[in-house]
Amino acid sequence: MMTEQLNSYVSKLENICVENDNISPRLFEEYGVNQGLRDENGKGVLTGLTNISKIVSSKIVNNKKVSCDGELWYRGYRVEDLIQSLGENEFGFEKIAYLLLMGNMPDETEETDFKKIIGECRSLPTNFTRDVIMKAPSEDVMNSMTRSILTLASYDKQAKAPGVSNSLRQCIQLISEFPLLAVYGYNAYNHYEKNDSMFIHHPDKQLSTAENILMMMRPDRKYTATEAKVLDTALILHMEHGGGNNSTFTTRVVTSSGSDTYSTVAAAMCSLKGPKHGGANIKVMEMMDDIREHVKDYSDKDEIEAYLTKIVDKEAFDRKGLIYGMGHAVYSISDPRERVFKGYVKQLAEEKQRQKDLLLYENIEMIAPKVIAEKKHIFKGVSPNVDFYSGFVYDMLGIPVELYTAMFAIARIVGWSAHRIEEMICADKIIRPAYMSVMEEKADNIL
DSSP: OHHHHHHHHHHHHHHHHHHHHOOOHHHHHHTTOOGGGBOTTSOBOOOOOOSSEEEEEEEEETTEEEEEEEEEEETTEEHHHHHHHSOTTOOOHHHHHHHHHHSSOOOHHHHHHHHHHHHHHOOOOTTHIIIIITTSOOSOHHHHHHHHHHHHGGGOTTTTOOSHHHHHHHHHHHHHHHHHHHHHHHHHHHHHTTOOOOOOOOOOTTSOHHHHHHHHHSTTOOOOHHHHHHHHHHHHHHSOOOSOSHHHHHHHHHHHTTOOHHHHHHHHHHHHTSTTTTTHHHHHHHHHHHHHHHOSOTTOHHHHHHHHHHHHTTSSTTSSOOOTTBOOSSOSSOOHHHHHHHHHHHHHHHHHTOHHHHHHHHHHHHHHHHHHHHHSOOSSOOOBOTHHHHHHHHHHTTOOGGGHHHHHHHHHHHHHHHHHHHHHHHOOSOOOOOOOOOOOOOGGGOO
16 A cells, blocks of 8 residues: 555656756756767767776777777777687686786686686575575566675675775675576576576586586586587677776776775666666567567568668657667777677577578668668767677577676676776775756745
8 A cells, every 4th residue: 555655646746856857958068068978979078097998989090080890909909809819619708807807818827726716706605595595586687686796795704894905806706606696596586486497506616607607597507519609708798898888987986985895896787787788688689579570571671671760760669769789889880899799699590590580680780770870860870789689699598588687797797896996006086077056046935
């Protein structure tokens, strides 16, 4: 009854909030405020410096800024070169994680030691799975993970201890524990809320992160080499993307306040789960399901273009006028992660006999930029981003949709950790950007 009363009450208040919190778009333009900290060309407001990664979307040619194929660099290395440097049967998540955290590529001994410590830390406190994860199962695995992260602080006697060494220890432990928090969180929901069988597989210290995820997620613990390699590649491509993305900037903001590692990572998780950030691949999958219902011939480009036009015209799907997975805040001509990933997507699609679905994706990738360019007033190019294919890959791997954003988090915890450490070492001021008040003074009318 109380919930009904509260809902009725707040529904009456909503219009008051809308009326009093609405700020005219004209004022943003008048005072030179870039909403989203980006101008109309997509250039971000400079708020910090980093030595961890670099994103390139344009170059200067003859003193003019010219868009180029996107580039993503980790600690001085192009991400595609890092992936290509790995052996055919080599899993690189742990090696690249060391690179991002430490700033240099590990030698053989350093890599062995790091993989060993990751394996040793890949466990949870006694009865944690039973007492914390399973006691409050949730369809929202990101919420479940965030609760678990904050609870882990109570098991750490040095949870609030200052210093880079302590934070680095905590970050390494969380990198190791994230796959367990995600998979076990889903298993609890799948059992208690969906009435499916319960199983908890303990991780194998000798396996890579990607292999452990697949092994723990499946009742029979089986997976193919191709499946593990594709997932490992996905994790590498998602682990870092500059200091300006929403969740990483959140990490640096909370770190700058002096907060502890667990609270900082929990805040980043809350940012990542948003559909405009880490939850984007779920929207892509929902859109693709809708397209499959309305497009009969996946090879008919005219039919596909006609339906995409309806989506952009807000006549189909969620009627927001967006083709999800197309466009990026920074990249214009191409997203380097999507370029690298697509080759692995094709390989997995062949193994899973999903070539027909792949054809639909490829045709949309080709047609959508044209439709968007014709229908919308855009200031930069539009190309598919990594989220366009990542949901398709997770679907082929049998990863449930409830875990899609969690897969992103398992990777991005590495980037968050690197930026937290860098913020602790290089910055000594709390991040506090300015907001201009446009409030109307009403003091004389208070009575």
